[in-house]
Amino acid sequence: MTTPRPPSGKEPGPTAGPVCPAGLRCGPVSHAITRVARLHRMLEGSLLRRAGLHPGQEALMMHLWETGAQRQSELTALLGSDSATMTRAVQRLERAGFVRRVPCPTDRRGVIIEPTAASQALRQEIEEIWWQLEEATVSGLTEEERATALRVLDRLEANLANRA
Amino acid sequence: MTTPRPPSGKEPGPTAGPVCPAGLRCGPVSHAITRVARLHRMLEGSLLRRAGLHPGQEALMMHLWETGAQRQSELTALLGSDSATMTRAVQRLERAGFVRRVPCPTDRRGVIIEPTAASQALRQEIEEIWWQLEEATVSGLTEEERATALRVLDRLEANLANRA
DNA sequence: GTTATTTCCCTGTTCGGACAGCTAACGATG
DNA sequence: CATCGTTAGCTGTCCGAACAGGGAAATAAC
Numbered sequence: 300m301t302t303p304r305p306p307s308g309k310e311p312g313p314t315a316g317p318v319c320p321a322g323l324r325c326g327p328v329s330h331a332i333t334r335v336a337r338l339h340r341m342l343e344g345s346l347l348r349r350a351g352l353h354p355g356q357e358a359l360m361m362h363l364w365e366t367g368a369q370r371q372s373e374l375t376a377l378l379g380s381d382s383a384t385m386t387r388a389v390q391r392l393e394r395a396g397f398v399r400r401v402p403c404p405t406d407r408r409g410v411i412i413e414p415t416a417a418s419q420a421l422r423q424e425i426e427e428i429w430w431q432l433e434e435a436t437v438s439g440l441t442e443e444e445r446a447t448a449l450r451v452l453d454r455l456e457a458n459l460a461n462r463a
Numbered sequence: 464m465t466t467p468r469p470p471s472g473k474e475p476g477p478t479a480g481p482v483c484p485a486g487l488r489c490g491p492v493s494h495a496i497t498r499v500a501r502l503h504r505m506l507e508g509s510l511l512r513r514a515g516l517h518p519g520q521e522a523l524m525m526h527l528w529e530t531g532a533q534r535q536s537e538l539t540a541l542l543g544s545d546s547a548t549m550t551r552a553v554q555r556l557e558r559a560g561f562v563r564r565v566p567c568p569t570d571r572r573g574v575i576i577e578p579t580a581a582s583q584a585l586r587q588e589i590e591e592i593w594w595q596l597e598e599a600t601v602s603g604l605t606e607e608e609r610a611t612a613l614r615v616l617d618r619l620e621a622n623l624a625n626r627a
Numbered sequence: 628g629t630t631a632t633t634t635c636c637c638t639g640t641t642c643g644g645a646c647a648g649c650t651a652a653c654g655a656t657g
Numbered sequence: 658c659a660t661c662g663t664t665a666g667c668t669g670t671c672c673g674a675a676c677a678g679g680g681a682a683a684t685a686a687c
Contacts, residue, residue, distance in 0.1 A: 328600050328601050328612050329596050338624055340495050354642085382667090386667060391642085421468045428491065433491070436492050447615060458599065571681085575638085
């Protein structure tokens with residue numbers, strides 16, 4: 300996996316400002332999603348870097364810890380990932396010592412992915428990071444506002460899922 | 464640039480379902496953002512593919528059309544991108560014939576990026592795609608709901624921008 | 628004018644993501 | 658048993674994104 304490079308002194312930084320030039324009718328919600336997603340991902344990345352992980356790997360590990368050792372194909376489906384992406388992610392996590400690959404006893408095509416004992420040290424750290432990320436995202440919002448945010452996002456998700 | 468592979472029969476597909484296992488308190492808003500962003504990006508990708516572009520390139524071209532030829536460093540800053548990413552994006556768009564690189568007359572370090580006449584054919588197509596994407600995102604929402612969505616996203620963006 | 632600093636762009640590298648192609652193994656059918 | 662179609666996983670390729678490092682030019686400081 301190779302530990303992500305430590306933050307190079309300069310934290311990612313707020314990049315740029317408005318992506319929507321002037322009075323351009325450019326799909327306001329759509330672009331807002333892009334901007335929020337970008338910032339969210341950047342923050343996630345800089346938090347995870349401190350734990351030695353790249354964005355995406357933490358979800359894989361959380362899944363393994365939550366539901367135990369699983370077939371690689373299972374992980375791929377559950378995380379909605381690509382099989383090639385999964386192959387390489389597992390390889391990196393294996394090199395990093397967070398995961399072990401065991402031949403599936405009942406299907407010689409398959410591979411069981413299990414978290415190592417060493418990886419347990421990461422779990423608390425990741426949960427803390429998820430907490431920090433959520434807090435940074437919704438800090439300053441009332442309970443009601445947070446509920447509204449969740450409702451809006453769920454609505455958008457449902458919309459987009461239909462067009463996928 | 465090499466035209467994106469044509470959709471291989473199967474459109475990206477809704478990938479997986481819930482990423483949040485069971486009753487796990489896992490940063491609900493945060494994960495909702497991740498899911499929405501994922502779907503949004505997938506849809507954007509499949510729409511853009513038909514125009515022969517990859518996600519991200521369309522924003523660059525729109526910027527060029529809107530504000531005219533610009534220094535590469537200007538584009539990088541305005542789009543909040545990475546200079547390396549910009550270098551390669553421009554190279555691909557140049558190979559694809561959508562962009563021309565002209566040495567900056569007042570600063571021999573600089574490069575002016577200008578859209579080609581041929582690229583104009585793309586513009587309407589991209590605007591149409593942005594419209595489709597927006598529609599897919601907010602279809603079925605009332606005007607009031609759309610305003611709420613925008614307000615929520617702006618709020619989240621402001622929050623995240625502070626922590627960046 | 629010479630030197631130091633900054634800016635601009637390029638290349639190399641690593642990651643996640645997506646698609647295509649391949650092999651080995653499984654399953655079912657004839 | 659032999660064949661056919663499917664599934665699991667790996668590798669190659671291309672893209673966007675981010676960081677590191679380098680070289681050239683412009684600018685500031687001396």
